[in-house]
Every structure is written in C-alpha cells, then in structure tokens.
Amino acid sequence: MQAKGRQPLTITASGKDLGNARALNEFLLTTAKLSWEGDAKAATALQVRITGDKRAPEVQLLPVIGFQPEVGAYVFHKWAVDQSGQVVTPDKRGHFRLGYNRIFQAPIPAEGKSITPAIITRPQVAKIYQLIRDAWGENGAVALAWTVASWFVCQVKAEINLFPHLSMYGDPASGKSALVTLLNAIQGREGEGLPISQLSTKKGNIRTIGQVSGLFTALLEDNERNDRAFDYSFVLTAYNRGPLQVQAAFSNDLQTKESPFLGTLLFAQNAEPFNSKAERQRVISLQFKADAITDASRAAYEQLTAADKRDLAGIMRQALTHRQHFEQSWRQAYATATADLGPLSERRILDNHALILAFHRLFCGCFGIKEDPATVNHFADLARQKCLSSA
Numbered sequence: 493m494q495a496k497g498r499q500p501l502t503i504t505a506s507g508k509d510l511g512n513a514r515a516l517n518e519f520l521l522t523t524a525k526l527s528w529e530g531d532a533k534a535a536t537a538l539q540v541r542i543t544g545d546k547r548a549p550e551v552q553l554l555p556v557i558g559f560q561p562e563v564g565a566y567v568f569h570k571w572a573v574d575q576s577g578q579v580v581t582p583d584k585r586g587h588f589r590l591g592y593n594r595i596f597q598a599p600i601p602a603e604g605k606s607i608t609p610a611i612i613t614r615p616q617v618a619k620i621y622q623l624i625r626d627a628w629g630e631n632g633a634v635a636l637a638w639t640v641a642s643w644f645v646c647q648v649k650a651e652i653n654l655f656p657h658l659s660m661y662g663d664p665a666s667g668k669s670a671l672v673t674l675l676n677a678i679q680g681r682e683g684e685g686l687p688i689s690q691l692s693t694k695k696g697n698i699r700t701i702g703q704v705s706g707l708f709t710a711l712l713e714d715n716e717r718n719d720r721a722f723d724y725s726f727v728l729t730a731y732n733r734g735p736l737q738v739q740a741a742f743s744n745d746l747q748t749k750e751s752p753f754l755g756t757l758l759f760a761q762n763a764e765p766f767n768s769k770a771e772r773q774r775v776i777s778l779q780f781k782a783d784a785i786t787d788a789s790r791a792a793y794e795q796l797t798a799a800d801k802r803d804l805a806g807i808m809r810q811a812l813t814h815r816q817h818f819e820q821s822w823r824q825a826y827a828t829a830t831a832d833l834g835p836l837s838e839r840r841i842l843d844n845h846a847l848i849l850a851f852h853r854l855f856c857g858c859f860g861i862k863e864d865p866a867t868v869n870h871f872a873d874l875a876r877q878k879c880l881s882s883a
Contacts, residue, residue, distance in 0.1 A: 502585050504551060504597065510539055551587055551595045556754060559646050559706030565590045566643075566706065566812055568680060569598050569606045573812040599703070607680045609805035617807050617859045620799070626792035628671055630870035631778045635660065637852035638776065639675045640811060642708045642756040644818055648847070649733050651823065656844035657727060658708075659759040659766070662780035667793070672710050672760045674796060680805040685710025685760065692721040698751075702736045705754035717765035724771065730757060731774040772882035773840050776848060776874065814858050818851070825850035833872050838879050845875040 501524055509519040513535040517528040530538070559566050565580075565588075566573040572580040572588045582588050588596045624632040638658045641648070645655045660668045673684045686692075686700055688711055701709045711722065729735075730753050741747035759765070759775070766772045796804075811818070829846035836842040849871045856863045 504585070506553070510542065551597050553597050554599060556703055556705040557599060557707070558704050559754065561646055561754070563590050563594065567596060567598050570608045573815065577813045577815050579809070579813060605682050607677060607682055607801050607805045609680055609809040610800065610802035612803050612806035612810060614810070614859045616803065617810055618861050620804065620807060621859070621861055623792045623796050627789050627796060628667055629784065630867055631780060632671065633852065633867050634778060634848065634870065634874070635671060635675060637855060638848050639678060639708065640855050641848055641851035643706050643808065643811065644822065645756050646706055646754055647819055648822065653732050654843060655731065655756060656847070657731065657757045657759065657775045659764055659775045659777045660780060661761055661764045661777065663782040664762055666780035666782045667785065668760050668780050670793065672758065674804065676710065677801045677804040678807050679707050680808055681707070685712045687712045688718050688721045690718065690720065694721060694723060697722055698737055701755065702751050702753065708756040708758045710758040710760060712760050717767070724765065727766070727771050727774055769882050772878070773838060776844055777878060811855070811858070817858050818854050821854055822850055825853055829853070832868065833875055836875055836879055838882070841875055841878045841882070845871050
C-alpha cells in the first residue's frame with residue numbers, strides 16, 4: 493500500500509484485520525500509522541477488491557517454528573528446507589514459497605532468540621563433534637545424537653509412536669548447563685532453556701513448549717519436582733503421540749481444541765525429578781560428575797565457547813540438507829541398533845537407546861566420522877543402568 497506523500501509500505505493482514513471498519517482502523521494504526529476514515533461500506537468494498545484480485549497471494553501464518561507436518565518442510569525465521577533438502581530463503585516480504593502456489597510466513601521470533609546458521613563444511617561438523625566428545629566424553633556424543641534425532645521426531649513418531657526424553661543430571665558445576673546452551677545453539681536457538689520455578693505458570697510453560705516442532709525445549713533446575721509449574725504426567729503422554737493440551741472450544745456443543753506436541757523435552761538438573769517406573773523408563777539419563785573435568789576437556793570446552801554460534805547452528809543446516817539420508821535410513825539403522833544392544837529385560841528401554849544409537853550412526857556416516865566402539869559400549873551401559881534404576 494502507499495499513502496499520499498509517503499513511501500510504499502508492505503504489510504500483511506489477516507482476515508480478522510480486514511473483517512470490519514473498526515478492526516481495519518486498528519490494524520492500520522498499529523502497523524502503518526495510518527487512520528482509516530471509511531465506514532462499513534468502504535471496508536466491504538476493500539474486502540471485495542482484495543478477494544477479487546487474482547494476483548493477491550494467500551499467505552499462511554505458521555503456528556510453530558521447525559518441522560511443518562502439513563507440507564513436510566522445515567521453516568525457521570530466516571531460512572527453510574523443503575522436502576528434497578534444498579534451502580529456501582524468504583522473499584523481500586519475509587514469505588517462503590514451498591510447493592506450487594503455497595506461501596508461508598514464519599512466526600515472529602522473540603527478540604534475540606533465533607540464530608541464523610552459517611554455511612559450514614562436513615569437516616567442520618566433524619571437528620565440532622570431536623570437540624563435544626573431548627569436552628563431555630561419551631555423554632556429549634549421546635546428547636548430540638539425541639538432539640539430531642529430535643529434528644526428526646515427527647517422522648519417527650508417525651511410524652513407531654515413541655521418542656524418549658533426555659535427562660542430564662549430576663554434580664553442580666559439572667558442565668550440564670554449558671552443554672544445554674551449546675545444544676540449543678546447534679538447533680539455532682539462543683539461551684539455556686525454560687526454568688521451572690514458582691514464578692512460571694503451567695499454561696505459560698505449555699505454550700512455550702508448543703511453539704516448536706522438530707526441536708527440543710530444555711526444562712531447567714527442577715530438583716524438587718515443582719508440580720505447580722510443570723505437570724510431570726505429561727512425560728508419559730509426550731513420549732508417544734499424545735496432545736500437548738486439550739481445551740474446550742468456544743461453542744454451545746461439546747467441541748474441543750487439541751494442541752499437538754511436535755517437539756521433544758530435555759531436562760537438566762542436579763537430581764532427577766522422576767518418581768514412577770513409567771516416568772523413568774521414558775527418559776534417557778546422562779549423569780555428569782564434577783571430577784570428570786580435566787585440563788583437556790576444559791580446553792575443548794573453551795574452543796567451543798569461542799566458536800561462532802552461527803557455525804554451531806550450521807550443524808542443523810547441514811543435517812537438514814541431508815534429511816533424506818536420515819529419513820530413508822533411520823528405520824534400518826534402528827533395527828540394527830536394537831539387535832546390537834539387545835536383549836534387555838525392558839523392551840521400552842532397549843527401544844529408546846537403540847533409536848538414539850541409530851541416529852548417532854547416521855550422523856557419523858553422513859559427515860565422515862568414524863564411530864568409536866566406546867560410544868556403542870556407552871549406549872549399552874546406559875541401557876543396562878536404566879533397567880536397574882527403573883526397576
């Protein structure tokens with residue numbers, strides 16, 4: 493649009509913004525600092541003109557960041573990846589064209605929360621992987637493999653209806669928070685995560701968790717199981733394809749509105765808050781010890797903290813451009829990993845650890861990393877320990 497005597501301005505309006513003269517006036521005042529002086533007839537005439545213009549594109553505002561199940565693409569704030577693995581950039585209006593005549597707009601990001609990934613090479617990915625192993629040992633390799641697997645959680649759950657949560661616990665100052673921050677940067681998000689405290693509400697936490705798809709949300713420092721801020725029964729349903737929440741729709745009948753849970757959960761705390769056997773079996777647990785920190789691990793950590801965060805986020809960009817490698821091969825890799833780790837007394841625990849081991853192998857194969865047998869042994873030890881601790 494262009495007001496008289498002013499520069500042209502591009503704005504995006506929804507049907508609600510154009511629904512009546514009052515809404516239109518509020519929209520123009522808010523977005524363009526213009527006053528709409530037309531009456532209801534003028535507003536109707538504008539609606540007819542817009543809907544009758546075949547050149548006017550229909551833009552769909554996406555509700556979540558990440559994987560979009562309806563179109564099979566990954567859409568972030570400043571970049572996207574289509575079904576073939578090609579990177580798509582937005583046009584001058586910030587819209588993504590994915591498929592024939594399908595135009596999408598990503599949600600508006602929170603200030604400073606998004607990291608635009610840089611284009612890095614396969615050797616750079618391998619180097620960052622090795623630094624993570626040097627800094628956090630085999631726990632670091634498992635945590636990174638779980639993060640990579642979480643980018644494909646929607647595809648995995650569609651076939652086998654399960655995906656484990658990740659829990660990182662242990663001594664204070666043992667590197668847990670630093671690893672969570674690093675993993676967040678790798679998936680293109682700034683910060684450590686979502687603190688569970690008395691100041692947080694369940695509704696606020698649930699909405700924050702529901703803002704992402706094919707990404708993880710880190711829940712932090714709930715050492716005393718604060719059920720007022722987070723309902724831990726959600727751990728059970730979120731393991732499968734349960735909804736994020738069910739609300740009553742505004743209607744005179746029995747309609748309800750379900751919000752899907754499309755992401756994954758990472759817990760980081762000093763002591764694990766899971767009480768029941770069912771909760772423990774749905775979580776892969778990594779214990780961190782302060783005395784495991786050495787001069788060599790600290791040197792590797794310092795190299796990672798000095799790295800550009802855009803380079804770290806480049807790992808996700810590289811992996812998603814090779815998404816077909818993961819999507820087409822994870823089922824067979826999962827079956828092989830199950831055979832390698834089994835048998836175990838608890839099938840669910842075996843499935844959880846085999847799934848993440850499968851994505852670790854796919855990640856290593858994609859970027860030319862030679863898999864260390866010690867990593868496979870660590871997965872087996874984790875699974876056996878979980879069978880004991882959840883009994």
